[in-house]
Amino acid sequence: MSELKHILKLTLLEKKDVLIAIFFGFLAGIASVALMGSSGYLISKAALTSQMTTLVVMAACLKLFGFASALSRYGERLYSHRATFTMLSHLRVSFFERLSPLAPGIFSKYRSGDLLSRIVGDVESLQNFLLRVFYPPVVLGIVFLSVVFFTSFFSLGIAIVIFIGMLLTVVVVPALFSSRKRHANGQVRAQRGNFAIEATEFLYGFRDLQIHQQLGGKKQQLKDDAAQYNEGQRKEGLEENLAQSINAFVALLVSFFVLAVGAYFVAAGELNGLYLALLVMISIAAFENVAPMAAFPTYFEESRKAAVRLEEIVDEPILQRGTEAVPNGPLDIKLTNASFRYPGEQDLAVDRVSLHLKPGTKTAIVGPSGSGKSTLMQVLLTVFPLSQGQLSIGGKSAETLMQEGVWQEMNIVLQENHFFYGTIRSNLLIANSAATDEQLNLALMKVQLDNFSLDIKVEEKGQNLSGGQKQRLAIARALVKGKSLWLLDEPVSSVDSVTALAIYQQLFQQHKDDLFVIISHDLAGLEKMDQIVVMEKGRIVESGSYDMLMAKKGYFYQLKQIENSVFV
Numbered sequence: 001m002s003e004l005k006h007i008l009k010l011t012l013l014e015k016k017d018v019l020i021a022i023f024f025g026f027l028a029g030i031a032s033v034a035l036m037g038s039s040g041y042l043i044s045k046a047a048l049t050s051q052m053t054t055l056v057v058m059a060a061c062l063k064l065f066g067f068a069s070a071l072s073r074y075g076e077r078l079y080s081h082r083a084t085f086t087m088l089s090h091l092r093v094s095f096f097e098r099l100s101p102l103a104p105g106i107f108s109k110y111r112s113g114d115l116l117s118r119i120v121g122d123v124e125s126l127q128n129f130l131l132r133v134f135y136p137p138v139v140l141g142i143v144f145l146s147v148v149f150f151t152s153f154f155s156l157g158i159a160i161v162i163f164i165g166m167l168l169t170v171v172v173v174p175a176l177f178s179s180r181k182r183h184a185n186g187q188v189r190a191q192r193g194n195f196a197i198e199a200t201e202f203l204y205g206f207r208d209l210q211i212h213q214q215l216g217g218k219k220q221q222l223k224d225d226a227a228q229y230n231e232g233q234r235k236e237g238l239e240e241n242l243a244q245s246i247n248a249f250v251a252l253l254v255s256f257f258v259l260a261v262g263a264y265f266v267a268a269g270e271l272n273g274l275y276l277a278l279l280v281m282i283s284i285a286a287f288e289n290v291a292p293m294a295a296f297p298t299y300f301e302e303s304r305k306a307a308v309r310l311e312e313i314v315d316e317p318i319l320q321r322g323t324e325a326v327p328n329g330p331l332d333i334k335l336t337n338a339s340f341r342y343p344g345e346q347d348l349a350v351d352r353v354s355l356h357l358k359p360g361t362k363t364a365i366v367g368p369s370g371s372g373k374s375t376l377m378q379v380l381l382t383v384f385p386l387s388q389g390q391l392s393i394g395g396k397s398a399e400t401l402m403q404e405g406v407w408q409e410m411n412i413v414l415q416e417n418h419f420f421y422g423t424i425r426s427n428l429l430i431a432n433s434a435a436t437d438e439q440l441n442l443a444l445m446k447v448q449l450d451n452f453s454l455d456i457k458v459e460e461k462g463q464n465l466s467g468g469q470k471q472r473l474a475i476a477r478a479l480v481k482g483k484s485l486w487l488l489d490e491p492v493s494s495v496d497s498v499t500a501l502a503i504y505q506q507l508f509q510q511h512k513d514d515l516f517v518i519i520s521h522d523l524a525g526l527e528k529m530d531q532i533v534v535m536e537k538g539r540i541v542e543s544g545s546y547d548m549l550m551a552k553k554g555y556f557y558q559l560k561q562i563e564n565s566v567f568v
């Protein structure tokens with residue numbers, strides 16, 4: 001039950017709705033018991049006496065109880081569902097608040113399909129927590145105790161039988177099935193997760209699977225996962241039916257006992273026969289309310305597992321981020337002896353790097369594939385926390401700064417940039433929602449996309465754009481943002497060299513006071529950079545201006561020679 005503590009806390013944030021729902025639930029339950037009880041009494045009274053007034057009063061009571069029962073049921077549904085949906089919205093908010101600081105590291109631990117299944121499926125499963133786990137036993141408990149209290153005035157023996165029946169149907173049978181369910185290996189939630197993982201991969205990798213003629217195998221795997229999930233659901237359904245049958249059987253048995261014990265007491269002269277039908281009908285009505293308890297084990301286990309699966313994700317230590325604002329004015333970025341290691345990896349991806357990036361300067365980071373350039377960029381973006389060393393922005397330690405505040409000051413273009421379904425305009429406005437069409441068109445012109453209309457449709461992930469167009473659109477987005485720190489990771493790797501050069505020229509000429517950090521594979525055109533940083537195995541092996549490095553005839557010079565010999 002401890003797994004559900006957090007969910008219970010969120011549910012009880014809506015204490016008022018929960019209490020009103022319990023109150024109406026109790027009224028509905030007790031009114032239906034009273035309805036049946038008074039009809040039993042009416043039957044006996046009609047058979048045994050001919051007092052018209054009592055019969056008329058009882059008939060009026062029947063109508064009143066019927067009306068009260070229907071009305072209270074409506075109130076119960078209204079308030080319990082309102083409390084449930086508010087709890088779900090609290091849950092989603094609290095889950096995302098705890099999840100977002102874990103991104104993007106979370107993707108190395110969980111596959112996207114799995115995350116999706118947890119975020120959507122498991123959160124959704126928890127809508128049953130109040131409606132079918134927490135609330136029914138509470139309402140039933142109160143209704144039953146009231147019934148036991150009422151019947152004890154007529155016959156203590158019958159009250160005891162009803163009390164034992166209550167313990168069996170509300171506590172013992174559901175607890176037995178819950179424990180059975182916990183120990184059975186019905187992993188429906190995990191199976192649903194597996195199915196979501198495979199389906200997402202199938203969707204993402206459809207084209208590659210088709211090209212490599214591997215669609216068949218993957219399809220089969222999907223079918224197997226779907227079959228397992230179906231089988232799990234089938235077994236779950238059977239188990240629920242069994243619980244329902246046993247609970248209904250026990251309830252019927254108890255009503256039978258009430259009749260038998262009542263008949264015995266009537267025969268023994270300990271109970272007035274007038275009340276026998278009333279007590280039997282009360283018992284039948286009270287046990288009719290027990291039906292939702294049959295589903296309790298399924299929903300209890302489902303809620304428990306969903307809560308555990310959600311907790312698993314967000315139960316990572318939360319990295320404490322700073323709260324200070326980024327200082328005003330031109331910003332510099334300084335790395336001192338900075339190292340970073342990916343979780344679970346042996347080697348440092350960034351190894352004792354010291355670097356000072358000043359406003360108004362242009363720095364290129366070059367090096368062979370896998371040398372740590374992109375990781376260094378993520379470190380500068382404060383996405384990856386340093387394992388060792390210092391990162392300061394504008395003279396302040398990055399740890400003390402608010403991460404959103406740091407990103408707000410940066411124009412960022414990564415190797416892969418996401419484009420949303422919409423138009424060119426909507427994709428550019430992401431960077432600055434206040435930008436005018438004129439500003440957007442100017443940005444498009446600077447990246448040589450002036451032939452693009454702002455109303456052109458962009459398909460999901462920018463599928464209808466070429467690689468180079470996507471990169472230029474990402475630069476245009478950075479231009480629209482208009483900040484002074486430029487962090488660009490291979491921004492023009494898919495753009496032809498003439499256009500790329502023209503874009504760089506525009507950027508450098510019109511943003512002379514800005515700070516540029518550009519990762520590049522291409523060693524051509526670096527003459528314009530103020531500083532070239534050469535990386536190898538996570539370390540800076542050389543740095544300086546183009547002329548300095550060429551004159552030094554060191555590592556960069558050799559890379560240039562290799563590049564020249566390859567292309568000559």
Ligand SMILES: Nc1ncnc2c1ncn2[C@@H]1O[C@H](COP(=O)(O)OP(=O)(O)OP(=O)(O)O)[C@@H](O)[C@H]1O
Nearest residue numbers: 108342345349367368369370371372373374375376
């Ligand atoms: N998420 C990750 N988890 C573990 N190791 C990683 C991860 N991403 C990168 N690495 C490793 O870190 C090292 C540096 O990778 P990085 O992507 O920074 O290199 P790079 O110089 O940018 O390469 P490229 O030029 O090919 O983009 C590589 O050895 C890589 O295998």
